[in-house]
Amino acid sequence: MNQDPLLAGLAALAADPPQGLLDRIAARWVRVPGPIGELAVAFTDQGVAYVHEGDGFAEAFRKRFGRPLLPGARPPAGLLPALRTGRPSGLRLDLRGMSDFQREVLEAARTIPRGEVRPYAWIAERVGRPRAVRAVGTALARNPVPLLIPCHRVTRSDGVVGEYVFGPAAKERLLLAEGADLERVRELAGRRVFYLASDTTGVVCFPTCHNARRITPRHRHGFRSVAQARAAGYRPCRTCEPARAGLTG
Template identity: 85%
Template sequence: MTQDPLLTGLAALAVEPPEALLDRIAARWIRVPAPIGELSVAYTDQGVAYVHSGDGFTRAFRERFGRPLLPAARPPAGLVPALRTGRLSGLRLDLRGLSPFQRSVLEAARDIPRGEVRPYAWIAARIGRPKAVRAVGTALGHNPVPLLIPCHRVIRSDGAAGEYVFGPAAKERLLAAEGVDLERLRALAGERVFYLASDTTGVVCFPTCHNARRITAAHRHGFRSLSQARAAGYRPCRTCRPATDDIPA
């Protein structure tokens, strides 16, 4: 690892710089296990800032954040289980430097429960930018803390995983491990079914919503759009909150 000039200067001081000072001007990094293999994680005094796999971690971090990196003796408390489950449980994230749009996209993605997926258009609708579906995809593709913010739970409407910072194959493995049946979603999409409704509850949901998974075949009805389901007398689920009349993208 190339020595950072700032760290070289600090090393030349007559006394050791205090840890609090180092943590304000540098970031710590460590390799940790994750569901898709070992990952490099950088964190600052504000929280976890960057999750990366493969080569180029140091260069990519410096280009993005402009901070030198110091090795950490141990990961932040809660990091390893958070990478495994997507539940932060008090683990802080450092999302400084993101635009308000990027932050809103990631905050919406953070609300998707484990074992469920949403289309890109759902994110766009949730943040009040229903026509910004492509920009949503770009923002998710630049998520600095994948797994901790579960952008892998946002997929294409045809059931295809779509792009992912660690690759589509890793995205499919993560979703399968969480219990998402992508083959079923693809089959439904092939029939132009993007929403499922129950005639016993009068509620329409996204297919992976835990409420939709409880609908028995005899009481299940599929719809192409939310407006079509509403016209048939169904109300949107208050749990998965389908929020757009457009076919998911």
């Protein structure tokens, strides 16, 4: 129970074939096809730890994690489906070594469905730091597992897609491939509309929320802020949860 973990580790090293221990220290890696070109993916016994573009992977991994890297025989279970579908599909992630803030930001981003987008400020509010919008940006910029945690689905409040690890163009391509209606988002943003409401349900949503997409045109009303929608008698959608407070755009 209260045995020194170091001693336990040494004992295990002495008793077991070194493979198990090695896998606890080192990471394995494989090359796999991704939606925007070849990817290199590192994983441990805990799950996928790092996703990087094919070029310069080993260098980047070493710089960031500073732990041994070994070739892997095959991709971890669930990786390929997750990359293909853009859904978690039971894939385990190894997010050890991240701060609480970053982990919470990543978890929040992970809940954004395929084909939809949410603003940075939405994440900030969800993790209980409504004014840490920019810090959310930096946390997402350091997302060790892009694509698997879909930080590309986090976009700016003004309707612009914003920055991305693989570049804004890749972000846009990914979102379009997922079926996000960026054209529509931009058209609405041009009219300063950042929320859509239905006068049959009395609910207000983010424009890409699957509930918002089904609003019949003549029952659809656009709003610039949740506050204005509220004032008009609408309540926030329970699925996409547009801000309870600020978030005007």
